[in-house]
Structure formats: structure tokens, C-alpha cells
Amino acid sequence: MGRWLPIRLLTWDVKDTLLRLRHPVGEEYAAKARAHGLEVEAATLGQAFRQAYRTQSHSFPNYGLSQGLTSRRWWLDVVLQTFYLAGVRDAQAVAPIADQLYEDFSKPCTWQVLEGAAATLRGCRKRGLRLAVVSNFDRRLEDILTGLGLREHFDFVLTSEAAGWPKPDPRIFHEALRLAQVEPAGAAHIGDSYLCDYKGAQGVGMHSFLVFGPEPLDSAVKCSVPQERLLPSLSHLLPALDRLEGSALEL
């Protein structure tokens, strides 16, 4: 282990760490389709979305920015592809639904702050910790965080769209550390993805915590993350930081 530095910076994942969608994606898509006169099952759309999103992310990583796409175009194509896979082949009928969905997902009311998130962020600030966002997200994130009253807690919001690299690419973490002027050993990242958050941050020498929700953790993940780095909820973060600093003092 490297030399011990007190933790000064916490970087945060957003989706499913601080915020979640109020309704499942399939339901949002089905409701917008209905408003435009198209009846499609929410479950079918949900399944089609997951497939379209996977394919799009694979073919055009990080919103296809290096391939000439914009994040908006990238998302409109995901919606078109989702409806196509769900059996709606009329792209002209889907185009206004895609525009509407893009707008709606940028509205704070589409999102919900997870339990304990606001109190934990306030508690961290009270301790004098600096906070920043490191998120695989597009340009809409800043306004969403502002609308939900969370933006004020963060020194800066670094999205993969702005950085040019998505997590777990080490360059997005290095960019956050550069912006904060903090060494990796003086920073900890909190997120819900083992690969993107936990391993990504650890890979650049940061401390790392994995948040998990009510669903049981994948057993392979559970075996490879030390107990003291697992957070069953955000309210476990400050005690976990105390234990980390306490164990360092005993060294």
C-alpha cells in the first residue's frame, strides 16, 4: 500500500448512487408513445431499450463523440432503435416521441433523489470534504442536479461527455483529480458499478466504495470487494470513512 494521505476529495457517481429514474424506462417510453397515439407494451419497450442501449454503446462509445455524433443524436437514435426492436418500424412516427423523451429525461421531475443522498452530501461538506461528480452522463446532468437541489454540494460536475472518456477509463478520474488538485491517495470515489466505479477509481490509486441497493450483490463481486468498502446505503459512508482513517492511524 502507498503512503497514507488524509481524504480530502470525494468523487461521486450519479445514476443509482445519488439519483434514480422515477419510473422504469419502458414505462416512460410507453407513456410518451401513448401520448402520440402509439400503443406499445412497457415491458417490450424496456427489453428493447436495454438491447438498443447495449448495441449503441458498443458501436458508438461515449455518445459517439469521436465518430461525429452529438449526445443528443446518440440518444435519439437509441429511442428510434428501441421502437424498431419493439416492432414500430415507422421512424417518422417515432421522431417526435424521441424528441419528447430527450426533453423529459433532462427534467428534474423525471428523477428522484435516493434516500439518504442529500443528508450524506451535507454531512460530507460539514466535515470539510470537497465533493465532485464523475459520471457517465451527457450535458443534461448539470441542470438535473441543480433542479433537484444537489448541485450546490459539488465543486464541479465532470461528465464523460465533457471529459471525452467514460468510466472506467482512468483518464476521466485523472481529469477529476487534476481539476481538484488532489493526489489519488487523498481521494475516494463512491458508485454502484463494480467495473466503472469501484475498479475504475481503484485503478488510478484512489480509495473506492461500492454502494449496493436492496438486490443481493453478485457473489463474485462480493468476494472481491473488502467488507469495509461495501456500502449497503449511503448512510454507511461517513462511518466507513472514519474506520478507514482510524485504521491508517494504527499503521
Ligand SMILES: [Mg+2]
Ligand atoms: Mg451508477
